[in-house]
Amino acid sequence: MSDASTTDTEQSGALAGVREDLEAIDGYRVALYAAVLGLTAFYLTPIESGLVTAFKTNPEGISSTLPFAPPPPQFFTLEKWQTAISALGRGMVNSALYAVPATVISALFGSFAAYGLTQADWRPRYKAPILALFVAAIFIPYQAVLVPLSQFWGSVPLAEVLAPLWAIGVPRAYTGLIELTISHVAYGIPICMVLFRGYYTTVSEEMIEAARLDGATFARVYRRIVFPISTPMFAVVLIYQFTQIWNDLLFALILVSTESSPAAPVVLILAGLGESMEGQDFALRMAGAFVAALPTLVVYILFGDEFAEGVAS
């Protein structure tokens, strides 16, 4: 008798959570979850449809199956992935060649600028206009600078300066990648600066104050205190900047211009992929889209929270 009652209590203890959940299920909660799941379908369908399509034969598989259904065995092929990888492979390398340095340099410059403008003792009257110029620069449509940018890079004798590189067999078109790196750094500085500034204004003043009183110079405070504690913000900024630079088409189009160039970034090649006189090869396009998106998808899956943080600020 007493045994039975103990089991009963134990059971109710273990089941308490479940029971609470069951009680919580009412019309309202059901509608809530239905909405949340429906939205999940909305966000995943284009990606899912793209993924299954990339494994289908073109045109037979594409026209005889539903766009969101996985390919049946007779229409399954890996050929499109092979084509996409071979077409985009060099583009991936090229993109990495400018996206990685441009990301790191713009993040560093952003951190420097933010430190110089937050922790320094300035008259606010003079600081505000400079900050306003940084903030406004984030929102400049790139079209407003494209023609001068072309003129500028056209007049800089970068190719002559880099002549030794061409002599050792580096394709001359790679000048475009250096132009891309510098341009992305220049245009990335404002957003990096603003992200770091948001972080630096929350840093404890006392610690820096104490160091200053002890005679540490402005530069040393950065090296010894501010830079080391910036690590979490560097993670956010690097992830955000890498995604932006890797994904950008416009500068690649203007500075490298053709997808047949040996220096063509991956987005540039992808934009023209699967287009031919016979019609569009959607299976190839989808495979290409996944290959091109792979680095940012990996970053997103590994650092989703940091990415969200960068986006939110």
Next chain:
Amino acid sequence: MRDFLSSTRTRLRRVAGRDGDSDDDVTTDGRVATDGGTAAGGAGASGAGGFLDRLDERFGEDFTESAVFWLPPFLLMGLFVYGAIAWNFVISLTDYQGFVGPDYSDLDFEMYVRAANDAGVIEATVNTFLLVVSFTAVALAFGLVLAVLVDRDIRFENTFRTIYLLPMSLSFVVTAQFWLWMYNYNNGVVNIVLGTFGIGPINWIGNSQIVLWAVVFALVWQFSGYTMVVYLAGLRAIPREHFEAARVDGASTLKMYWRVIIPQLKGSTISAAIVLMVFALKAFDFLYSLVSGYRPPNGTDILATKMVREAYSVNNWAYASAIAIILFLMALSIIGPYLYYQYSQGEL
């Protein structure tokens, strides 16, 4: 915390002790003394030091010392952004066309007159406006709904949030590929789903009357996750008591959000709206990929696409620069009030 502080202090003092052989020799002893508060300390330095001290006196104690940090990034950004815009404006006053450089001796507003009479530019301006306004409004509303749903103590909240934000990590070029396939006339998901309700098929991309809305929908798919994140941060910043107080007053959930919560999200709305508008002004990448190249997008021409086509497809450089200035002024009409708002809030 205090331990860390004092250990930092000792370490710094130690470093300061061997100031001479450290590698940041930008700063001399004279400058350190200035930090200590003795303005006269700098007098021992060179004439340039005297000048720098006067700069400091005028602009603030750390002005020159901090310049090493903010000035190089500021100059690089300033030249590429503001220098380029000024140069772009000058080019827009020339007749620059083709491959010979611009002739700066003959400046006039001819290109702007031409733009004002160009049906293509007017259509692009109207489309830009429609795209910016409708995309921003829909993405804000959608993102708000997402944020409220995710904030309602649901299970696997993080998973849902991750899924909703996922498209934002993709390139415009990639999402354009996905949506071209979604909107495909015969085999696309959109027409197949609508077909089960007896609607369509509809030629989304080919019909110039509706393609702009198809673009807006795809962009909302890509960016509403962003709005959600901003609104979630805003919702989490509202004290829980506000929710409870409304609850005690007997307000329904809907009424509580409408009357109590949403009005408090004004700041989130403004900052999200600004960023969304700017994304919309930059939607060039998406439209370029959608039509595969420089050809005129059927019914979706916005100033951003029109400008790039005029410059890089037909070498109408001066004309393209004038269109770019029009686009820039549109952006400025959004940014200007925003900066003023930020300034009035003490954020700058």
